[in-house]
Amino acid sequence: MLAQLAQQTESFVRPAIDWHAVAPELTLLAVGALVTLLDIVFLERGRRFTSAVAAVGLLITMVPIVTLALDGNDRSLFSGAFVVDNYALVMKALFVLSAYVVVLLSANYVAEGDYWENEYYGLVLSSVLGMVLMASARDLITVFVALELLSIPAYMLASWRKRDLKSNEAGIKYYLMGVFASAILLYGMSLLYGSAGSTLLTDINSAVGASGAPSAVVVLGIVFVVVGFGFKVSAVPFHTWAPDTYEGAPTPVTAFLSVASKAAGFVALMNLLFVGFVERGDIYEPLLWVLAALSMTVGNLIALRQTNIVRMLAYSGVAQAGYMLAPLAVASSVPDTALSATVTYLVIYAAMNLGAFVVVMAVARKTRSAEISSFNGLFSYAPGLAVAMSLFLFALAGIPPFGGWFAKFRVMEAVIEAETTSGLVLGVVVAVNSVIALYYYARIGLGMWANDAPDGDLTPVRLPFSLASALILTGGVTLVFGVLPQLVGDLTQVSLLSGIGG
Amino acid sequence: MLLNQFLLLAAALFCIGVYGVLVRRSAMLVLMSIELILNAVNINLVAFGALTDDVGGSVFALFTIAVAAAEVGIGLAIVLLMYRNRRSIDLAQVDLLKG
Numbered sequence: 001m002l003a004q005l006a007q008q009t010e011s012f013v014r015p016a017i018d019w020h021a022v023a024p025e026l027t028l029l030a031v032g033a034l035v036t037l038l039d040i041v042f043l044e045r046g047r048r049f050t051s052a053v054a055a056v057g058l059l060i061t062m063v064p065i066v067t068l069a070l071d072g073n074d075r076s077l078f079s080g081a082f083v084v085d086n087y088a089l090v091m092k093a094l095f096v097l098s099a100y101v102v103v104l105l106s107a108n109y110v111a112e113g114d115y116w117e118n119e120y121y122g123l124v125l126s127s128v129l130g131m132v133l134m135a136s137a138r139d140l141i142t143v144f145v146a147l148e149l150l151s152i153p154a155y156m157l158a159s160w161r162k163r164d165l166k167s168n169e170a171g172i173k174y175y176l177m178g179v180f181a182s183a184i185l186l187y188g189m190s191l192l193y194g195s196a197g198s199t200l201l202t203d204i205n206s207a208v209g210a211s212g213a214p215s216a217v218v219v220l221g222i223v224f225v226v227v228g229f230g231f232k233v234s235a236v237p238f239h240t241w242a243p244d245t246y247e248g249a250p251t252p253v254t255a256f257l258s259v260a261s262k263a264a265g266f267v268a269l270m271n272l273l274f275v276g277f278v279e280r281g282d283i284y285e286p287l288l289w290v291l292a293a294l295s296m297t298v299g300n301l302i303a304l305r306q307t308n309i310v311r312m313l314a315y316s317g318v319a320q321a322g323y324m325l326a327p328l329a330v331a332s333s334v335p336d337t338a339l340s341a342t343v344t345y346l347v348i349y350a351a352m353n354l355g356a357f358v359v360v361m362a363v364a365r366k367t368r369s370a371e372i373s374s375f376n377g378l379f380s381y382a383p384g385l386a387v388a389m390s391l392f393l394f395a396l397a398g399i400p401p402f403g404g405w406f407a408k409f410r411v412m413e414a415v416i417e418a419e420t421t422s423g424l425v426l427g428v429v430v431a432v433n434s435v436i437a438l439y440y441y442a443r444i445g446l447g448m449w450a451n452d453a454p455d456g457d458l459t460p461v462r463l464p465f466s467l468a469s470a471l472i473l474t475g476g477v478t479l480v481f482g483v484l485p486q487l488v489g490d491l492t493q494v495s496l497l498s499g500i501g502g
Numbered sequence: 503m504l505l506n507q508f509l510l511l512a513a514a515l516f517c518i519g520v521y522g523v524l525v526r527r528s529a530m531l532v533l534m535s536i537e538l539i540l541n542a543v544n545i546n547l548v549a550f551g552a553l554t555d556d557v558g559g560s561v562f563a564l565f566t567i568a569v570a571a572a573e574v575g576i577g578l579a580i581v582l583l584m585y586r587n588r589r590s591i592d593l594a595q596v597d598l599l600k601g
Contacts, residue, residue: 144562159580159583166598169596172580172584176536180539182573183543186566187543191546193550
């Protein structure tokens with residue numbers, strides 16, 4: 001077979017490349033290389049401007065994404081392995097903008113911790129490159145390479161504080177669970193490849209097909225793929241790494257992992273599920289149903305008894321992943337509604353969860369603590385931050401008019417529209433869990449507004465410019481999406497199913 | 503072609519690997535167990551590729567090998583970091599974070 005391959009290389013012709021379609025990836029690659037180069041040339045003196053270069057580079061990356069969106073044509077490259085459609089563009093914009101907020105968060109944090117800073121931004125950018133690539137990946141190899149490109153830098157970022165035992169622990173737990181998950185996922189992918197004889201997801205879709213009982217290879221392939229992504233999106237029972245990694249990693253990295261990395265896991269799962277085997281609902285729906293219900297319930301119940309706010313946000317993130325999985329558990333009966341519900345949830349979740357992390361970091365600058373009790377009396381000395389935190393918490397709980405309610409509304413709509421008993425039961429589970437979640441979100445809110453500040457310390461919190469702009473950005477988006485849900489509704493009326501092939 | 507033999511070999515390697523990840527306490531042995539799973543994947547990919555006479559399987563296997571090397575490089579660095587700080591790579595002792 002290799003001899004055959006060697007013969008083919010003589011007549012090798014480079015496939016036509018649509019440079020506009022790959023422009024976001026190329027821009028990110030160039031900025032990442034530039035940051036690394038600046039580090040090599042200027043060493044310590046480069047510190048002053050690397051974060052600015054990374055931030056500006058991310059904003060420049062938005063330009064080709066916007067021009068591609070205005071152009072509006074679906075583009076398909078490399079015989080369908082790389083597709084640019086509305087869905088891919090929405091997710092790319094989400095990744096780039098959340099990375100921008102993360103860079104704003106990191107600007108002071110990494111420098112004040114006195115860590116070598118330049119590689120940090122290089123790693124963030126290469127991780128974002130993997131995510132942006134993932135949004136377009138419609139081929140097993142592309143999905144796998146994108147997944148590793150986004151995960152490997154994230155392992156290093158989680159263990160960024162070299163001499164801190166907790167950060168080491170966060171890194172090793174994240175690494176081992178992440179690599180184990182990739183290996184299981186890869187095993188599933190190899191079985192799917194075997195059943196289709198092609199790595200293209202569209203070919204897998206036609207081979208795996210709808211009619212008749214699936215072969216054992218297909219069942220195992222789909223189960224392993226879903227389980228592998230279950231680890232990546234921290235769904236119960238594969239969530240054990242998430243709280244430990246989130247607590248031990250530097251807080252900006254935690255924000256990055258809990259928003260961008262989780263969204264990337266969902267994007268990969270949705271690519272495979274909707275393009276690769278959407279008609280095999282008989283295999284993946286029960287599995288996703290259990291994952292969704294368990295994630296919501298277990299995540300919320302454990303979050304109730306947390307005393308550390310980062311851990312609480314980690315468990316709340318596990319529960320939120322459950323809400324996002326819920327529409328996917330009815331994906332075969334209402335594919336378009338389910339896809340759009342999960343995308344809507346991802347977009348709104350990114351804004352509100354990043355916002356909550358901005359406030360946590362701002363408060364920790366003064367209190368040097370991540371305990372929930374350190375938020376007591378926040379309103380008396382930092383009313384702006386207290387209002388912002390209440391906004392994000394109520395958004396996470398799903399109370400109108402803040403962003404989150406619309407996300408939950410779309411999830412409910414999808415599970416009810418499916419008109420199956422299991423879908424309706426899942427809707428009830430979502431509703432019950434929203435009530436449980438309200439308790440721990442409201443508890444922090446109550447502490448901020450009603451309790452006294454610890455030790456009567458009322459010195460105001462000094463908010464650096466970068467944190468303030470991150471706060472305005474995330475708060476504005478959360479509020480706008482809540483008040484004008486039609487905006488995000490338009491944004492996420494996307495269809496992966498019609499955008500495939502080409 | 504004797505496809506089943508290859509698939510059974512891969513499945514056996516996969517099971518040994520998963521067992522190793524779940525049971526072993528040394529970070530190094532866990533890493534080696536993960537390598538076993540990845541090699542099971544490679545056997546699967548090459549066997550399926552040869553069966554359908556499609557180069558995609560071999561290409562995928564090459565990608566897996568390259569990415570696995572990068573992954574292990576990072577993994578060894580993190581394990582080394584842990585060894586420097588703790589003088590041990592026993593995963594059972596890594597329990598500062600819990601709750």
